[in-house]
Structure formats: structure tokens, C-alpha cells
Amino acid sequence: xxxxxxxxxxxxxxxxxxxxxxxxxxxxxxxxxxxxxxxxxxxxxxxxxxxxxxxxxxxxxxxxxxxxxxxxxxxxxxxxxxxxxxxxxxxxxxxxxxxxxxxxxxxxxxxxxxxxxxxxxxxxxxxxxxxxxxxxxxxxxxxxxxxxxxxxxxxxxxxxxxxxxxxxxxxxxxxxxxxxxxxxxxxxxxxxxxxxxxxxxxxxxxxxxxxxxxxxxxxxxxxxxxxxxxxxxxxxxxxxxxxxxxxx
Amino acid sequence: xxxxxxxxxxxxxxxxxxxxxxxxxxxxxxxxxxxxxxxxxxxxxxxxxxxxxxxxxxxxxxxxxxxxxxxxxxxxxxxxxxxxxxxxxxxxxxxxxxxxxxxxxxxxxxxxxxxxxxxxxxxxxxxxxxxxxxxxxxxxxxxxxxxxxxxxxxxxxxxxxxxxxxxxxxxxxxxxxxxxxxxxxxxxxxxxxxxxxxxxxxxxxxxxxxxxxxxxxxxxxxxxxxxxxxxxxxxxxxxxxxxxxxxxxxxxxxxxxxxxxxxxxxxxxxxxxxxxxxxxxxxxxxxxxxxxxxxxxxxxxxxxxxxxxxxxxxxxxxxxxxxxxxxxxxxxxxxxxxxxxxxxxxxxxxxxxxxxxxxxxxxxxxxxxxxxxxxxxxxxxxxxxxxxxxxxxxxxxxxxxxxxxxxxxxxxxxxxxxxxxxxxxxxxxxxxx
Ligand SMILES: Nc1ncnc2c1ncn2[C@@H]1O[C@H](COP(=O)(O)OP(=O)(O)OP(=O)(O)O)[C@@H](O)[C@H]1O
Ligand SMILES: [Mg+2]
Numbered sequence: 001x002x003x004x005x006x007x008x009x010x011x012x013x014x015x016x017x018x019x020x021x022x023x024x025x026x027x028x029x030x031x032x033x034x035x036x037x038x039x040x041x042x043x044x045x046x047x048x049x050x051x052x053x054x055x056x057x058x059x060x061x062x063x064x065x066x067x068x069x070x071x072x073x074x075x076x077x078x079x080x081x082x083x084x085x086x087x088x089x090x091x092x093x094x095x096x097x098x099x100x101x102x103x104x105x106x107x108x109x110x111x112x113x114x115x116x117x118x119x120x121x122x123x124x125x126x127x128x129x130x131x132x133x134x135x136x137x138x139x140x141x142x143x144x145x146x147x148x149x150x151x152x153x154x155x156x157x158x159x160x161x162x163x164x165x166x167x168x169x170x171x172x173x174x175x176x177x178x179x180x181x182x183x184x185x186x187x188x189x190x191x192x193x194x195x196x197x198x199x200x201x202x203x204x205x206x207x208x209x210x211x212x213x214x215x216x217x218x219x220x221x222x223x224x225x226x227x228x229x230x231x232x233x234x235x236x237x238x239x240x241x242x243x244x245x246x247x248x
Numbered sequence: 249x250x251x252x253x254x255x256x257x258x259x260x261x262x263x264x265x266x267x268x269x270x271x272x273x274x275x276x277x278x279x280x281x282x283x284x285x286x287x288x289x290x291x292x293x294x295x296x297x298x299x300x301x302x303x304x305x306x307x308x309x310x311x312x313x314x315x316x317x318x319x320x321x322x323x324x325x326x327x328x329x330x331x332x333x334x335x336x337x338x339x340x341x342x343x344x345x346x347x348x349x350x351x352x353x354x355x356x357x358x359x360x361x362x363x364x365x366x367x368x369x370x371x372x373x374x375x376x377x378x379x380x381x382x383x384x385x386x387x388x389x390x391x392x393x394x395x396x397x398x399x400x401x402x403x404x405x406x407x408x409x410x411x412x413x414x415x416x417x418x419x420x421x422x423x424x425x426x427x428x429x430x431x432x433x434x435x436x437x438x439x440x441x442x443x444x445x446x447x448x449x450x451x452x453x454x455x456x457x458x459x460x461x462x463x464x465x466x467x468x469x470x471x472x473x474x475x476x477x478x479x480x481x482x483x484x485x486x487x488x489x490x491x492x493x494x495x496x497x498x499x500x501x502x503x504x505x506x507x508x509x510x511x512x513x514x515x516x517x518x519x520x521x522x523x524x525x526x527x528x529x530x531x532x533x534x535x536x537x538x539x540x541x542x543x544x545x546x547x548x549x550x551x552x553x554x555x556x557x558x559x560x561x562x563x564x565x566x567x568x569x570x571x572x573x574x575x576x577x578x579x580x581x582x583x584x585x586x587x588x589x590x591x592x593x594x595x596x597x598x599x600x601x602x603x604x605x606x607x608x609x610x611x612x613x614x615x616x617x618x619x620x621x622x623x624x625x626x627x628x629x630x631x632x633x634x635x636x637x638x639x640x641x642x643x644x645x646x647x648x649x650x651x652x653x654x655x656x657x658x659x660x661x662x663x664x665x666x667x668x669x670x671x672x673x674x675x676x677x678x679x680x681x
Contacts, residue, residue: 048636052628076638088633092651101647102637109638141651158637 001026001197002047002166007058009046016042016053018222024166027194031208031233032201034219035241040201041085043219044170048082049075062166076102077109079165083155083172085201090142095154096124098142099161106162127160131187148175156184160191167191168199173207185210205237220244254310258429259289261317262395269398277367280379284394291388300386303571303603304513304542309485312457314429316396321345324352327420327453333479333668334447338416339364341401345422346430346460348401361409361442367400367433374402378435382465382491387515390489393431393463400433403446407439407469414445414662419462421484424454430484434464438472438498445475445662450482458484466492466500470522473499477660478514479669480504485511496522496551503659505669506533506541507676513542520547520554520582531560532656534676535568535600542571549582549612556586561656562593562623563649563677564600575607578615585615593623594652596645646679653677 002024009017016039024030032040046053047060049072060067062078070078090098104114115123128135133153143151152172159167169188173181188198188211200211208216208230216232217224218241225244226232262285269278293310294301321344330340341364342352348366358364365371367378378400384391405411419432438444452458460482468474472495480486486509492500506512518527533541547556562570572591593602606619626648634644653673660666674680 048632050632071641072632072635073638073640073644076636082636084633084636088630090630090633090648090651092654093647098634098637098639098647101643102634102639105640105643106638162637 001063003061005059005061007043007046007060008056009042009053010056011042011053016222017046019058020223022217022224024197024199026165026197028215029192029198029200029211029213031213031216031230032199032219033203033216033233033236038219039222040219041170042222044082044085044168044199044201047075047080047168048072073105076162076164077106081159081162081164081167083152083159083167083169085170085174087143087151087155089144089146091144093142094139095142096138099124099158102158102162123161127157130160130190131157132183133157149177149180152176153180153184156187160187163191165195166197166199168201170201171203172200173202173204181207182210205233208233218244254312254314255292258314258316258392259285261315265317265396265398275375277375277378281395281397284384284391287384288388288391288395291386291391293388300544300573303569304540309459309511312427312459314427314457314459316392316429316431321347321349322422324349324420326422328451330416330418330449331668333665333672334416334449335414335662335664338414338447341403341415341417342420343401343418343432344420345428346396346419346432347399353401359411359413361406362411362415362444363402363404363406365402365404367398367402367435370402374404374435374437377437377467378402378465380465381467381493381519382463382489387489389461389487390463390515393433393461393489396431397433397463400435403434403436405436405438405442405444405472407441409439409442409444411442411444414447414665416447416449419448419450419460421450421452421458421460422454423452423456423458423484425456427457429459429461432460432462434462436464436466436474438466438468438474440469441471442469443473445477447477447479447662447665449479450484450486452482452484459487460484461487463488464490466490468492468494468498468500470495471497474501475661476500476502477662477665478502478504480506480512481508483509485509487513489515491517491519492527493519493521494525494527497524499526501528502530503656504529504531504543505657506531507672508534509541510537510539512540513544515544517546517548518556520549520551520556522551523553525551526555528556529558529560530656530659532653533560533562533564533570534653534673535562535564535570536566537568538566539568540571541568544571544573544575546575546577547587549576549578549585549587552581552583552585554582554585556588558589559656560591561652562591562602563596563653564593564602565596567597567599569601569603572602572604572621573607574605574619576609576617576619578610578612578617580611582612583614585612585617587615587617589619591621592652594649595623595625642678646677649677650674650679
């Protein structure tokens with residue numbers, strides 16, 4: 001589904017990604033861990049199409065198509081979803097209104113008719129239950145004045161609504177209380193199937209007790225320095241990152 | 249010089265007009281009109297050398313061969329029906345070519361507490377009030393309007409009256425046959441504890457040059473509330489002046505939406521003359537092509553314990569220009585003043601321009617005043633967030649612009665009017681389903 005081949009990217013002349021390679025197949029869940037500033041969010045942003053970063057070499061294929069040539073909205077329509085580490089506050093645009101616009105654009109790109117108001121409401125009701133988000137939030141301005149945890153939950157709600165093929169969750173667990181963590185994890189698990197895939201960026205092994213990854217990758221100085229199964233996360237939790245530093 | 253040609257012609261028109269009026273020449277307002285004509289003679293049209301007109305060049309407007317003489321008034325059905333944001337039940341006050349047209353205006357059942365008359369027929373007490381607060385000493389357009397303000401409309405809201413039907417003032421201009429320079433004028437008196445909402449809207453027919461130079465005076469008695477919605481979407485060039493004088497605990501709440509028009513200059517003054525008075529100015533300007541939208545506001549805090557709140561948003565595309573000049577004047581003794589001002593501009597094109605100038609003059613020491621002005625492009629991070637969900641760049645821009653515009657249009661407190669205006673704005677900003 002996703003093939004990242006020896007990817008280098010920079011911002012303002014500073015190298016951030018230094019040769020990332022990663023293959024993700026349908027049905028898989030990959031966790032990415034790694035120290036602050038190692039480039040995890042940068043990779044997520046490059047996948048989603050943020051233009052601030054310049055890809056200097058390497059290639060990304062998504063379902064065989066070159067991702068780097070696609071606009072952010074085209075990537076979303078192709079099935080990529082990024083749950084932001086820092087969701088943006090958008091005053092004056094309600095979550096409901098925004099999702100309706102997003103949903104209809106996705107449907108249009110697949111040659112489907114827009115959802116009518118009733119069906120859209122019903123879908124919102126169903127998905128808001130999944131992540132236990134209070135529906136009054138959906139009428140409020142997108143993320144405006146939401147607490148840290150509410151913003152994260154809203155990201156997962158959006159993911160549930162849009163049903164992407166590849167979802168990248170960038171530290172969606174930070175800022176969540178223990179109950180919310182369970183709710184969000186259950187939400188994610190409910191969405192997992194053989195046709196989609198998840199990339200979970202996290203600092204904490206705790207999340208991986210709920211969302212059990214097939215692979216764990218360790219990011220360091222802009223590339224993956226180690227990959228393994230779920231037990232790698234536990235090892236990192238115990239030893240920290242110091243033992244990896246020689247490997248970079 | 250063409251400017252002088254028009255200037256001289258308008259003065260000649262004035263004298264001709266005076267000849268045609270029989271009687272009443274010694275009325276106080278007639279004397280004022282003559283003074284105003286004199287003032288217009290002395291001032292001439294403003295040039296960009298004047299600070300108040302630095303960015304707003306009227307020369308291209310006044311090169312036409314206008315007449316200010318009240319032309320024949322066409323019947324009201326020559327004009328398009330009022331747009332659907334005007335509530336069905338609204339009281340309609342119609343001015344055609346600057347003349348109040350009572351025949352078309354007065355509904356059979358005027359709401360209780362609302363009196364409508366014209367400058368020449370109103371009661372003596374009102375006649376004596378007209379023209380007292382709108383200063384024309386340094387504004388040639390206000391002077392010109394005052395000189396020709398014979399057919400203005402008077403709205404009187406009785407003490408304690410709560411007028412639930414919105415009062416709509418429709419200014420129609422006929423530019424089918426000749427260039428026209430209309431001078432509509434309004435005088436409003438809001439009695440003690442009264443409440444009313446006023447919607448102003450104007451429309452022009454015909455292809456000849458049209459310049460609508462309107463002026464409005466409002467006297468707000470103790471504890472009155474006036475909500476004033478000004479919807480500007482006219483093909484005529486517009487120059488407006490308004491002045492409200494507020495007594496104790498009165499509320500003035502103005503929402504000015506400039507959606508269209510190639511040239512708009514608004515000068516609005518709120519004079520907070522007694523304790524507890526409160527003025528709100530909300531403004532939205534949508535600029536495109538080579539349009540110019542200029543808002544000059546002045547809040548005069550002349551008494552203690554008053555509040556003012558001003559919030560103007562601009563969206564400027566193409567080669568449009570906006571001017572915002574917000575003066576807050578806090579007089580000595582106006583302690584406990586609370587004054588807030590903000591002006592935000594989104595520039596959609598590198599060729600659009602905003603000239604924003606807050607002007608605070610504060611002569612009291614125990615006051616809270618703040619102001620802020622920002623301008624820039626749409627926020628990239630917000631755009632990316634929306635696009636990352638599959639929304640096209642175009643639609644993402646439209647959503648953000650619409651939200652920004654709605655910050656102001658949402659201030660309209662007449663539900664259906666707010667909704668309909670929102671639909672118009674959505675369309676203009678391409679935020680449609
Ligand atoms: N706009 C920018 N300008 C300059 N440097 C940047 C910019 N954006 C990111 N960086 C730098 O790139 C590096 C990688 O940042 P990134 O956000 O990808 O790290 P991360 O692995 O997600 O860290 P964290 O775990 O703290 O979220 C950091 O050193 C960061 O300072
Ligand atoms: Mg990060």
C-alpha cells in the first residue's frame with residue numbers, strides 16, 4: 001500500500017529526513033517511536049503533503065502512484081489521513097460543516113453523490129458514539145477552545161467519519177486521560193480491517209497495549225534505525241534511547 | 249479644471265433650487281442650508297492632500313456632469329423589488345433620487361410609536377433639531393448634502409416605544425437618462441427607553457454615472473437602543489456620513505456590510521455624550537477588482553462610564569483597496585471609559601492594499617483602551633489542515649473567508665436577515681454546496 005524509498009527531506013536548508021525506507025501492507029499497524037526532534041512528525045507531514053518541506057531525494061508510492069506529485073487534498077481523496085500532533089483551531093467553521101465539506105469532496109472524487117443531510121447526521125451520530133465525543137462539540141468551531149484531549153478525540157472522530165485507507169496518528173495519545181486513551185484505542189481497533197493500515201507515532205508503550213502493532217520502528221536523526229515486533233516497544237520503555245545512539 | 253466645473257455647477261444648482269422653494273426661507277433649517285452651501289463653496293471637493301482623504305481620491309468621481317437638482321422622481325416600480333433579506337413585515341421608508349417619497353413609503357398601519365414625516369412637513373420642534381449634530385465644517389460632501397437636504401425623511405420613535413418591525417430605509421437612484429448626484433438625508437430621533445432596528449439598503453438603475461451622497465443624523469435619548477444595519481451593494485458610488493449623539497445609557501449598534509460598489513466612503517461618528525452610553529461598530533468589506541472601500545469612524549467619549557467596541561474585517565482581492573481610520577477620542581473627564589477597536593484584513597492578492605490607521609487620543613487617565621490591526625494572507629496551517637481532509641484549496645479558502653466574514657455578519661440580530669445575508673456572502677466568497 002505504502003512504499004517509502006530512501007526518503008530525504010529538508011526545511012530551510014536543514015536536513016530532517018535522512019533516508020527513510022518503510023513498507024506498509026494492507027491490514028498492518030506500524031508504530032513509530034523515537035526521541036523528540038527525530039523527524040517523526042516531519043515524515044507524517046511529508047506523507048500528508050505539507051509543502052513547507054522539500055523532498056530532496058527518494059520516492060513514496062501509495063497504491064503504486066507517486067505520492068509526491070499529489071496535492072494534499074488528492075492524497076486525502078486517495079485515502080491518506082493524518083491525525084495531527086497539534087490539531088489546528090479554525091474559528092467560525094464547525095466540525096460538522098467542515099466534515100460535510102470533506103466528506104462530499106471525497107465522495108465526489110469517487111463519483112458518488114453528496115450525502116443528504118439526514119444520512120450525514122446519522123453517520124455523525126454513529127461515529128460520535130464510537131469515540132464517545134459529545135455531539136455538542138460538532139456544532140462548535142473546529143477545535144476552538146477544545147482541550148488538548150478533546151482535540152485529539154476530534155481527530156479520531158474525523159478519521160472514523162472519513163474511513164481512510166492509511167491513517168497516520170501523530171501522538172494522538174498525548175494529552176489523553178486514561179479513559180480517553182481506552183476509548184480512542186477501542187475506536188481505532190474497531191476501524192482496523194484487512195484493507196486499511198495504521199501508522200501510530202507515540203512516545204509511550206502504554207498505547208501499544210491497547211492498539212497492538214505488527215511492527216515497531218525506532219526513528220533517530222531522520223531515519224529508521226531499528227525495526228522489530230511489539231516487544232521492541234517494551235525494550236525501549238525499559239532502556240530509553242541511549243543504547244541506540246551508536247547505531248545512527 | 250473639471251472639479252471646479254462641477255463645484256460651480258452645484259452651487260448654481262443650489263441657487264436655482266432655492267428660487268423654486270416658496271416660503272419657509274427663514275426657517276432655521278433653511279438658514280443652515282445656506283450656510284452649508286457657503287461652506288461647500290469654501291471647501292471645494294477634497295483632494296488627497298487632505299489627511300482625511302489621503303487614500304481616497306474622489307477626483308475620478310466628480311468629473312461627470314452631474315446635477316444635484318432633484319430630478320423627476322420615477323415611480324417606485326421602476327426599481328427592483330427589495331432583496332429578500334429585507335423582512336416582509338418591515339416598514340419601508342423610500343427615498344428616490346434622494347427625495348423622501350411618502351406616497352410609496354407609508355404603510356396603512358404604521359406601528360404604534362413610529363412617526364414618519366419629511367423635512368418640510370415635520371413639526372417645528374423637529375425642524376429645530378435637524379442639522380444640529382452633523383458637522384459639515386470640514387467635510388464638503390456633508391456640506392453639500394446639507395445644502396440640498398430639503399426632501400429628507402424624519403423618523404421619530406416615541407418614548408417607551410418598542411418597534412418590533414424593522415424599519416427599512418431604501419434609497420433608490422435612477423441613472424437611466426443622466427448622471428445623477430443624489431443627496432438623501434435622514435433624521436432619526438429615538439425617544440427615551442425606545443427600541444428600534446433600522447436596515448439601510450440602496451440600489452441604482454441605469455448605466456449613467458451615479459454618486460449617492462447620503463447623510464444621517466440620529467439623536468438617541470436616554471436608555472434608547474438603536475440597531476442599525478447598513479447593507480451596501482450598490483452600483484452607484486457612495487459617500488455616507490452618519491452622526492449619532494447618545495444620551496445616558498443609550499445603545500447604538502451598527503453593522504455595516506460593504507458587499508459591493510466600486511467606491512464607498514463611510515464616515516461614522518458616535519458621540520457618547522452621557523454616562524453609560526454604549527456604541528458598537530461592526531464592519532465588513534469585501535473588495536474585488538479595483539474597488540475602494542473606506543471606513544472612517546470616530547468614537548467620541550465625552551462622558552464617563554461609556555463603552556465602545558469596534559470590529560472591522562476586510563477581505564481584499566484583485567487590486568482592491570480598503571481604508572480604515574478609527575479614531576477614539578477620550579475627553580478629559582471621560583473616566584472609566586472602555587474602548588476597544590480591531591481591524592483585520594485578509595489579502596487575497598498581492599495587488600490588494602489596506603491602509604489602516606488607528607488614532608487614539610486620550611485625555612483621561614482612568615480608562616481602558618485597546619486597539620489592534622492585522623493584515624496578511626490566509627493562514628497556511630489552517631489551509632493545510634482543511635486540505636489534508638480532502639477539501640480542495642479553493643473550497644478551503646472559501647470556508648476560511650466565509651468564517652471570517654461571518655464574524656461580522658453574525659452580528660445582525662434579525663434572524664432571517666442574517667441568514668439571507670449569509671447566503672449572499674457565501675455566494676460571493678464561493679462557499680456554496
Ligand atoms: N519549520 C521548521 N523550521 C525549522 N526546523 C524545523 C521546522 N519544522 C521542524 N523542524 C525541525 O525538524 C526536526 C524534526 O521535527 P519533528 O517535529 O519532525 O520531530 P518529532 O520527531 O515529531 O518530535 P516530537 O517527538 O517532539 O514530536 C526538529 O529538530 C525540528 O526543530
Ligand atoms: Mg512530533
